[in-house]
Amino acid sequence: MSINGKAYIAGAFEHPVRNAVDKSLAQLHAECAKGALEDAGLTKDDVDGYFCAGDAPGLGPLALADYMGLKLRHVDSTETGGSSYLVHVAHAAEAIALGKCSVALITLAGRPKAEGMATGTAPRDYGASPDVAFELPYAPVITNMYGMCAMRHMHEFGTTSEQLAWIKVAASHHAQHNPNAVLKNVVTVEDVVNSPIIADPLHRLDCCVISDGGGALVVVSPEIAKSLKRPLVKVKGAGEAPKHQMGGRVDLTYSGAAFSGPAAFEEAGVKPSDIKYASIYDSFTITVLMQIEDLGFCAKGEGGNFVSDGNLISGVGKLPFNTDGGGLCNNHPANRGGMTKVIEAVRQLRGEAHPAVQVENCDLALAHGTGGSLGTRHGSATLILERE
Amino acid sequence: MTEQKIFPAPSVDPETKEFWAATNENKLLVRYCNSCESYHHYPRTICPHCGSDDTSYKQASGTGTIYSYSVMRRAKEPYAIAYVTLDGMGISMMTNIIDCDFDALEIGQSVKLKFSPTTSDDVRLPTFTPA
Ligand SMILES: [Zn+2]
Secondary structure, three states, rough: OOOOOOOOOEEEOOOOOOOOOOHHHHHHHHHHHHHHHHHOOOOOHHOOOOOOOOOOOOOOOOHHHHOOOOOOEEOOOOOEEHHHHHHHHHHHHHHHHHHOEEEEEEEEEEEEEEEEOOOOOOOOOOOOOOOOHHHHHHOOOHHHHHHHHHHHHHHHHOOOOOOOHHHHHEEEEEEEEOOOOOOOOOOOOHHOOOOOEOOOOHHHHEEEOOOOEEEEEEOOHHHHHHOOOOOOEEEEEEEEEEEEEEHHHOOOOOHHHHHHHHHHHHHHOOOHHOOEEEEEEEEEEHHHHHHHHHOOOOOOOOOOHOOOOOOOOOOOOOOOOOOHHHHHHHEOOOOHHHHHHHHHHHHHHHOOOOOOOOOOOOOOEEEEEEOOOOOOEEEEEEEEEEEO | OOOOOOOOOOOOOOHHHHHHHHHOOOOOOEEEEOOOEOOOOOOOOOOOOOOOOOOOEOOOOOOEHHHHEEEEOOOOOOEEEEEEOOOOOOEEEEEOOOOOOHOOOOOEEEEEEEEEEEOOOOOOEEEEEEE
């Protein structure tokens, strides 16, 4: 039993807003849903499955099904942080394969910018989570948790700040072509390493942007996909894996991508060297570097060399990545970058990316997400998508 | 000498109250599984390594090495968060390195336990300082 070929992504929409001070959270979800359904050539009345995660208000799918007026026979509110939406695509394909729904809508939205959230520098209190008492007093924040991963990677493998900076440089080369990107200026390695340190060894430009907005996807059965007028983007393989502190046997040198990646490649029947385009979760430069290694694009510890000298720039390097500018430059809506990873992969497979960054003959793409924190516990999810 | 930092008090629950009570006697307890003969942290009743409920506390020696750290420069008062690997126990715990020169910290550096006060009179927080 496999999901390979059992479902297609028929609709994708990224909200153009980056500061949503005049919009409500539910409104953003609904605007994203409408955009993705129109993209597919469907309406809300075609939807029979709905997926959302922790960014949704209230009781998630119940609140938003009510708000949007959806009549459903399948719901899923799997929450794995920013990787949730890749998991949702896989779970939607599973549900479609079993006949539990045939048009699955997935939405993400958030307004951390409008709410003035100190995303990277303030500790988050996860309430009754059992780890909180043993961590929160020490002020773990997003930047110092990823900082510890980078420090250890540098210690074990000799990775440098200049190598990490190349990841931002590549993202900025792509973002210059995206009129909606938060950061549209091309930056250099020097710009990155000369920007102020936030948490050792990560500079301001090693971090992603903070933005409002959201996105949505529509996953449908093969029969419905073939009845629509959009290019066929097939779900070919998927993998998901939480990784954590392993009871104190902490190892910050790898991520759950080391498990979700191989599972996705096996289901798809392809290998890393077959991939023409990759959307890689980019909350920080170090996130990209670790995942590229764990997904098998290069050996563990070789990521620093692999990402250098423009190797991630479309038309220049071997692995074009995040051609929308990614979370590092374009958009990181709701502090959750997984949705936009899938959307740009769909654009590439349809040939609808910006012409300056469109990968030639892009028929096989990977999208990968990390949710939570690489420094403590996170959910990894990998999708492999194919243009048919 | 900088002023001693008062840490936010952790939330104490029925499962971990013995751990936190010991901190007030400057003791760091680590949960040990008698079945798979290994330590884990943070403490659980049921061993996350093997699933046995035959677990109990043992006192840590209080020495260890820095597994990784990051100095939070963009904070009103910069601080060093770290994972410290406890000597002889095979596990690392999240902590802060205090009373140190942030620029002289290194991965692999030896550190020793130094409890810090919290906003609760009943609980102290295990922190570390260069040995
Ligand atoms: Zn055990």
